[in-house]
Amino acid sequence: MVTYIARRLLLMIPVALLVSFVTFMLIHLIPGDPARVLLGESATPQTVAALDHQLGLDKPLWAQYALWLGQALHGNLGQSIQLQQPVTTAIIQRLPVTAELGILALVVSVALAIPLGVMAAARRNTPFDWLVNIVSLLGTAIPNFVLGLVLILFLAVVLRPFPPGGYVPFTQDPLGNLRDIILPVITLAAGAVAGNMRQIRASMIEVLNQDYIRTARAKGLSQNRVYYIHALRNALLPMLTIVGLQAGAILSGAVVIETIFLWPGVGQLAIQSILAKDYPVVQGVVLLSALSYMLVNLLVDISYGVLDPRISLKSSQ
Amino acid sequence: MRPQSSDSQTGKIALPAEPEALPRASAGLRTLLARLSLLLDAIREDPRLLSGVILAALVVAAIFAPLIAPYPPLKYHPSVATQLPSAAHWLGTDALGRDQLSRVIYGARISLSVGAGAILLGGLIGCALGIVAGYLRGWVDQAITIVVDALLAFPSLILALAIAAALGSGVTNVVIALAIVRIPIYVRLARGQTLQLRALDYVTAARAVGTPAWRILLRHIFPNIFSPLLVQATLSISFAILDESILSFMGLGAQPPTPEWGTMINDAQPYLTGGIDPWMILGPALAITITVLSLNLLGDSLRDRLDPHTARQLGLSAAADTALLDVTTKQAEDATSD
Numbered sequence: 319m320v321t322y323i324a325r326r327l328l329l330m331i332p333v334a335l336l337v338s339f340v341t342f343m344l345i346h347l348i349p350g351d352p353a354r355v356l357l358g359e360s361a362t363p364q365t366v367a368a369l370d371h372q373l374g375l376d377k378p379l380w381a382q383y384a385l386w387l388g389q390a391l392h393g394n395l396g397q398s399i400q401l402q403q404p405v406t407t408a409i410i411q412r413l414p415v416t417a418e419l420g421i422l423a424l425v426v427s428v429a430l431a432i433p434l435g436v437m438a439a440a441r442r443n444t445p446f447d448w449l450v451n452i453v454s455l456l457g458t459a460i461p462n463f464v465l466g467l468v469l470i471l472f473l474a475v476v477l478r479p480f481p482p483g484g485y486v487p488f489t490q491d492p493l494g495n496l497r498d499i500i501l502p503v504i505t506l507a508a509g510a511v512a513g514n515m516r517q518i519r520a521s522m523i524e525v526l527n528q529d530y531i532r533t534a535r536a537k538g539l540s541q542n543r544v545y546y547i548h549a550l551r552n553a554l555l556p557m558l559t560i561v562g563l564q565a566g567a568i569l570s571g572a573v574v575i576e577t578i579f580l581w582p583g584v585g586q587l588a589i590q591s592i593l594a595k596d597y598p599v600v601q602g603v604v605l606l607s608a609l610s611y612m613l614v615n616l617l618v619d620i621s622y623g624v625l626d627p628r629i630s631l632k633s634s635q
Numbered sequence: 636m637r638p639q640s641s642d643s644q645t646g647k648i649a650l651p652a653e654p655e656a657l658p659r660a661s662a663g664l665r666t667l668l669a670r671l672s673l674l675l676d677a678i679r680e681d682p683r684l685l686s687g688v689i690l691a692a693l694v695v696a697a698i699f700a701p702l703i704a705p706y707p708p709l710k711y712h713p714s715v716a717t718q719l720p721s722a723a724h725w726l727g728t729d730a731l732g733r734d735q736l737s738r739v740i741y742g743a744r745i746s747l748s749v750g751a752g753a754i755l756l757g758g759l760i761g762c763a764l765g766i767v768a769g770y771l772r773g774w775v776d777q778a779i780t781i782v783v784d785a786l787l788a789f790p791s792l793i794l795a796l797a798i799a800a801a802l803g804s805g806v807t808n809v810v811i812a813l814a815i816v817r818i819p820i821y822v823r824l825a826r827g828q829t830l831q832l833r834a835l836d837y838v839t840a841a842r843a844v845g846t847p848a849w850r851i852l853l854r855h856i857f858p859n860i861f862s863p864l865l866v867q868a869t870l871s872i873s874f875a876i877l878d879e880s881i882l883s884f885m886g887l888g889a890q891p892p893t894p895e896w897g898t899m900i901n902d903a904q905p906y907l908t909g910g911i912d913p914w915m916i917l918g919p920a921l922a923i924t925i926t927v928l929s930l931n932l933l934g935d936s937l938r939d940r941l942d943p944h945t946a947r948q949l950g951l952s953a954a955a956d957t958a959l960l961d962v963t964t965k966q967a968e969d970a971t972s973d
Contacts, residue, residue: 462881
């Protein structure tokens, strides 16, 4: 198991290097002279040259990358053009807000998707199963920003139990924080739940058709024991991949949801910097989200090994 | 459901044999009717295919927008601003008094073409890379795989946002951004399929008689991995359309006054949160949802039909067997042609 994890970590290094290179190259996608675009038309040649120098754009490409990577490894992602503070500080300030939203949405979506999917599989072709299917089909087709706006309309504008947007830190006003977070969490989790219920249902149905489940039933085990102890463990494997993908969907979704609900997290920072062409911040957010997505998927792979020992044995041979 | 499937099968076999004796024009009509009844049979067998009809209607609406739209999409009518849906304006009007229905119809042009364009571009590049990687193996394969792994490490929407932002807002740049983030899926799919095919006898035979690699890839591999790629493409057009609407909603896609669904929702947002005219988002929101839903249903149905394993479970065996037969005959033809 330890060698398996070590191997996986080693394999991550070349991918992480390429990820950093892709992120670095983003600024070179800007047509023309990035420094001029960043500073606007009114900038003097001197300030453009100064920013060129600050961003290292006056050096050859490989040297620029080496410099940028070296600084990034020391936690220095450059200086934000718009915010007048280091990129790392700007991100770290907003990280807890996004983490709260993202983790809660992930927990809610897993907690809803798994039992609903299992129940739909157990009651195949009943009205409950149809309802789950219809909800998941609709849920994957409605864009998250539309769902967010509809929730704001009904629960904040018409009925008013929730605020249409805003944020109070948990430490200042725990109840207010919970009230503020409910709508964004529902919106963020809904898409993930909808997408995953069907997958869970499908993998559960496949497992339920296997011989060992019939054996378990024949032994006279209770339904719940068969479903949640015998079947679920095997059906969980494909689900884990889904949780990994879901983390990516939630990271992406946070960008949209935070903007709609005026939630001052990393997602909102990303959009503000994108619209303000604050490239160092955009690079920082992109790099951070890719690395955390990679980390989640690494954890998923490791738990594969825990749930099914055959996997880690096979790959370390 | 099951007895019907055998009906449609006999229908398929009986039809082409007959029309010989009839005059040409009526033979054409007969084939058309026969095709139509085949389509109806298929829809009765699998109602999800109805979504294909909805999509066809959307494409027609997009192409003939100037003929169908009741009002010009860009014309301001301040006197009828922010109206609720009515007989004159079925989906109401926006803040500038423009007819929402007309703008939704014109908006289909952008959403559908960006979705299809992004998948076509990403699909072609990804498929080419995947086939080359799977066929050549070795360092080429390793290099392509690691680049794909790196692209997959990014949450796709965040990467697309960053690329679109760097390139500058506009429809073409959205297509490029969405195509880049879709490339990895096609590389993986095409590579996996190619790895399986290259070990088959007919490919070995083609190689043995000295067929150049590019010809093997184009003539022998690509046609045989086309159907899974098509299913993936149908399913991912819907993702591309969703992402496109998000990018436009965020202000990175089509620029005003171009009618586009995501932009229209963005325009409507203050009127909704302010409780002034919540109806304004109805048209574009429904348009996105129906399009994505139809594409998903069609993709699901295609996947079930082309995958013999699930097709048999669903009682669609006739369709799956035909598809399988197609693949085998194709392979046989290919192997003998060189």
